[in-house]
Amino acid sequence: MAVTTDTTAPRAKAAPAPRASGPAAARHRRKEALHWVAVHSLGVAAALFFVLPFVFLFLTSLMSDQQALTRDLWPRTWEWGNYAKVWHTPGFLLWWRNTLLYAGLGTLLTVVSSVPVAYALAKFRFRGRRLSLLLVISMMMLPPQVVVIPMYLFWAKQLDLSGTLWPLIIPMAFGDAFSIFLLRQFLLTIPDEYLDAARVDGCGEVRTLLRVVLPMAKPGIAAVALFQFFCAWNDYFGPQIYASDNPAAWTLSYGLESFKGAHHTNWNLTMAATVLVMAPVIVLFFFAQKAFVEGVTLTGVKG
Amino acid sequence: MTSPSSPLRAKRRRSALRTAAFMSPWLIGFAVFFAYPLMSTVYFSFTKYDGFRPPVLNGLDNWSYVFTDSPMFWPAMRNTLWLVVVMVSCRVVFGLGIGLLITKIKTGAGIFRTLFYLPYLAPPVAATLGFVFLLNPGTGPVNTGLEALGLPAPGWFTDPDWSKPALTALALWGVGDLMVIFMAALLDVPKEQYEAAELDGAGSWARFRHITLPNISPIILFAVVTGVIQAMQYYTQPLVAGKVAAGQIGGSGQQVEPGYPDKSTLTLPQLVYNLGFQRGDYGTACVLALVLFALSMAFTALLLRRRGGLIGTGD
Numbered sequence: 001m002a003v004t005t006d007t008t009a010p011r012a013k014a015a016p017a018p019r020a021s022g023p024a025a026a027r028h029r030r031k032e033a034l035h036w037v038a039v040h041s042l043g044v045a046a047a048l049f050f051v052l053p054f055v056f057l058f059l060t061s062l063m064s065d066q067q068a069l070t071r072d073l074w075p076r077t078w079e080w081g082n083y084a085k086v087w088h089t090p091g092f093l094l095w096w097r098n099t100l101l102y103a104g105l106g107t108l109l110t111v112v113s114s115v116p117v118a119y120a121l122a123k124f125r126f127r128g129r130r131l132s133l134l135l136v137i138s139m140m141m142l143p144p145q146v147v148v149i150p151m152y153l154f155w156a157k158q159l160d161l162s163g164t165l166w167p168l169i170i171p172m173a174f175g176d177a178f179s180i181f182l183l184r185q186f187l188l189t190i191p192d193e194y195l196d197a198a199r200v201d202g203c204g205e206v207r208t209l210l211r212v213v214l215p216m217a218k219p220g221i222a223a224v225a226l227f228q229f230f231c232a233w234n235d236y237f238g239p240q241i242y243a244s245d246n247p248a249a250w251t252l253s254y255g256l257e258s259f260k261g262a263h264h265t266n267w268n269l270t271m272a273a274t275v276l277v278m279a280p281v282i283v284l285f286f287f288a289q290k291a292f293v294e295g296v297t298l299t300g301v302k303g
Numbered sequence: 304m305t306s307p308s309s310p311l312r313a314k315r316r317r318s319a320l321r322t323a324a325f326m327s328p329w330l331i332g333f334a335v336f337f338a339y340p341l342m343s344t345v346y347f348s349f350t351k352y353d354g355f356r357p358p359v360l361n362g363l364d365n366w367s368y369v370f371t372d373s374p375m376f377w378p379a380m381r382n383t384l385w386l387v388v389v390m391v392s393c394r395v396v397f398g399l400g401i402g403l404l405i406t407k408i409k410t411g412a413g414i415f416r417t418l419f420y421l422p423y424l425a426p427p428v429a430a431t432l433g434f435v436f437l438l439n440p441g442t443g444p445v446n447t448g449l450e451a452l453g454l455p456a457p458g459w460f461t462d463p464d465w466s467k468p469a470l471t472a473l474a475l476w477g478v479g480d481l482m483v484i485f486m487a488a489l490l491d492v493p494k495e496q497y498e499a500a501e502l503d504g505a506g507s508w509a510r511f512r513h514i515t516l517p518n519i520s521p522i523i524l525f526a527v528v529t530g531v532i533q534a535m536q537y538y539t540q541p542l543v544a545g546k547v548a549a550g551q552i553g554g555s556g557q558q559v560e561p562g563y564p565d566k567s568t569l570t571l572p573q574l575v576y577n578l579g580f581q582r583g584d585y586g587t588a589c590v591l592a593l594v595l596f597a598l599s600m601a602f603t604a605l606l607l608r609r610r611g612g613l614i615g616t617g618d
Binding site for chain 1: 322331332336339410418429535536538542572579585607
């Protein structure tokens with residue numbers, strides 16, 4: 001499937017009205033111009049809806065404690081020190097470390113374990129293939145709450161691992177349904193001829209996967225890795241179940257909510273912390289826009 | 304083909320082994336992290352179980368408690384229904400509108416697209432905290448703006464009638480995923496159909512109604528069904544919004560009435576957490592987990608129903 005992400009390219013360049021004179025041509029040009037203005041005004045209005053929340057959060061994060069409780073929208077004094085205060089809040093750096101561990105290690109394990117499964121589902125013919133795929137999709141749609149009670153009892157009572165992030169990280173080594181599905185959709189787009197050529201040359205399946213498929217699947221793998229990273233970065237339920245008893249194991253998402261609790265009235269510091277949690281996501285997005293948009297498209301527009 | 308010769312059979316066995324090897328991470332994961340715990344959930348749902356003393360079978364007690372006596376189950380179901388009807392339809396209509404808009408924008412399309420997409424990436428806890436602040440009835444910028452325009456300023460997250468609309472506003476802000484999906488679908492509509500219609504003198508509404516909509520209807524259905532599944536799983540945003548708006552202290556150990564204000568932000572997944580992990584009634588929590596399971600699977604079946612499926616299992 002061709003994933004078109006550039007909205008400007010495929011549209012015919014606004015047909016430059018043939019420089020014909022006459023009232024009809026002028027009317028046409030005027031209509032085009034009006035259309036342009038209407039569309040772009042709507043675009044700006046929509047952009048305000050999407051951007052203003054970020055702007056207000058940021059401005060509030062730079063206010064003094066007192067001003068953040070007023071109706072003011074613009075900081076009277078620019079308190080850049082708020083960010084240092086948040087940064088030096090006990091635990092904040094630990095939350096960063098934990099989040100990076102959970103998201104980083106989790107992503108790595110997910111990719112390593114999901115790629116071979118996705119490859120088998122996309123390229124092997126075997127009995128039960130369709131059923132396996134249906135099960136993968138069903139699991140993808142499954143709320144984590146459905147099995148959380150036995151899982152919690154298993155990790156906490158039998159393995160004594162509550163208060164750590166391991167119950168969240170270890171399962172990632174056994175394939176993640178969403179990642180498998182997304183990778184499978186991507187691998188379907190790689191023509192079988194490449195694989196057959198490799199096999200004719202005497203490559204085993206493992207070699208074919210590593211040498212031929214992986215290099216071609218890089219964009220798909222990048223999309224899966226990013227999704228998985230953000231999924232862990234944003235996860236609130238998992239850390240709430242396993243790490244809530246032990247503040248040393250909190251992640252940013254979980255810690256942030258408690259941060260608001262501990263800093264009851266300090267909206268300025270809370271907003272500064274919020275900005276600090278959002279910032280890495282936004283920075284990473286700017287480096288990896290294409291992989292992201294491709295990933296979203298791949299999940300939605302049939303394979 | 305007659306009976307397979309033995310080298311062929313050996314080859315088949317080798318290929319079956321190979322498939323099993325490649326599938327093994329997921330096969331193990333499925334058994335250990337899904338099939339076994341699901342069976343345990345079913346078993347626990349018929350027991351009195353607090354996680355410490357061994358589970359004691361109590362028949363249908365938990366089930367009848369949930370459906371007839373629980374003060375929280377039906378409010379949670381009503382909230383879910385509200386979210387499914389209002390929030391999902393708003394998101395689909397708005398997402399389609401933004402998707403259409405972005406395909407029409409000719410100048411700066413890349414910048415607009417990025418701006419529309421970014422909120423989708425904001426971590427839910429951060430986005431929710433931000434919206435509770437923005438929609439703060441006393442001092443938030445939104446109500447300040449509404450009052451300046453002479454419009455009524457609702458209580459948003461502190462008013463049971465407005466807390467779900469406030470959550471809907473938050474969900475609309477994060478509509479970037481739908482925008483991208485609709486955008487891709489809209490660009491796939493064959494240009495010739497528009498040109499032909501234009502020659503026939505069809506106006507822009509007629510073209511949208513008779514060409515665009517039929518072409519993208521599978522994607523609309525996909526967005527609706529996945530939206531419904533997400534709405535049933537809605538957890539972090541209503542939980543955080545309720546807690547923060549109530550001014551409750553986060554962290555562990557706090558026994559708080561969930562769904563502030565007045566159970567209006569209570570959802571099924573929250574109830575699983577509340578009953579199991581806060582009240583230590585794992586048996587009843589498992590009943591709710593199974594209700595959630597049944598609902599999710601019903602809608603997933605819808606996604607997969609058509610041949611090839613909306614989600615493309617097609618062979």
